[in-house]
């Protein structure tokens with residue numbers, strides 16, 4: 001009897017010691033997907049199968065009104081009007097998923113009108129007050145649990161890996177259309193710190209409102225984020241560790257877009273591990289750090305000068321063709337990539353499928369390509385798949401970080417077209433956390 005009791009006690013202890021995952025799974029929903037066509041069109045109800053995996057749902061994106069500096073819906077029609085009222089549709093998911101936190105994100109590189117306003121706002125205490133007050137009101141009125149500042153800071157200049165291609169970089173002027181040169185970095189860093197403080201203060205008047213910040217790709221965190229000054233004020237730091245290379249910024253050279261560690265002979269700052277280190281080295285509790293992974297692929301055209309091995313960095317000729325559903329040059333959703341990877345039974349007249357190259361070291365990511373052939377164009381694709389998403393989740397776990405974020409749900413395979421499973425990237429990451 002005693003032995004039995006002792007054993008029962010041991011079992012009970014064992015069960016209690018089972019680690020219950022407290023990892024965050026922060027799911028971004030980009031409302032742009034509402035107006036895509038065909039298979040890519042995503043409605044709020046399509047989110048449902050994802051939400052049992054998500055701890056946070058982040059609605060992207062609100063914007064800044066240029067003259068008043070108020071935080072406003074970027075698409076009023078869709079976000080708040082009676083007919084669609086997506087803000088409400090999204091926050092209403094909390095009835096079905098009571099643990100879910102729903103945040104409203106502002107910026108996110110989605111607010112393209114007059115990008116300078118993000119800097120000007122930081123320079124003016126009055127503008128910050130207008131932004132904070134309108135933002136808290138907007139979030140509170142629509143049932144959000146907080147705000148995510150995905151601030152649109154100036155991005156650093158694209159960096160070449162091999163300088164010999166410098167002379168043929170004719171795309172560079174166009175690229176800089178959206179890349180601001182910031183002559184007041186210090187002022188903007190201080191302004192952002194003030195904004196975080198003011199936003200936190202305004203949010204804390206309401207019960208249980210969270211404050212998250214998102215570091216957008218190619219924003220230099222060491223310039224703009226004064227970690228010791230802001231870290232106690234924010235609940236989540238979401239690091240956008242993808243798009244280190246993009247066809248828009250780097251039209252003539254393709255590379256792994258979101259490596260975990262530094263590939264050989266590359267800039268040691270442009271990877272997830274380095275991005276995380278900046279925050280931890282400046283005293284961020286690891287539990288607040290969330291690693292952002294992209295569900296979309298970046299694509300480049302290959303031409304006659306591209307190395308036939310396909311190994312990156314590889315010479316390219318600008319962004320790849322737009323996908324059939326997402327219709328954006330240089331970008332494919334995961335299901336669009338997946339469709340290209342399927343061997344079309346060697347049927348005559350079918351475009352050849354892409355050759356997938358995985359990384360046995362699990363450090364840099366997967367790519368796929370097809371060399372140009374006769375009149376068929378070549379393409380090079382860097383993308384996240386369920387395997388690499390799982391590798392990122394394992395990295396997060398090994399570093400004891402707070403969790404992962406999925407940017408965004410609409411470009412994961414939300415219909416289950418690849419294998420029948422809906423949201424395969426989200427699932428794979430969640431299972432490895």
Ligand SMILES: *[C@@H]1O[C@H](CO)[C@@H](O)[C@H](O)[C@H]1NC(C)=O
Pocket residue numbers: 156220221222223269270
């Ligand atoms: C970010 O800024 C720091 C200086 O504050 C600089 O040393 C570093 O190279 C920059 N990182 C990138 C990726 O440009």
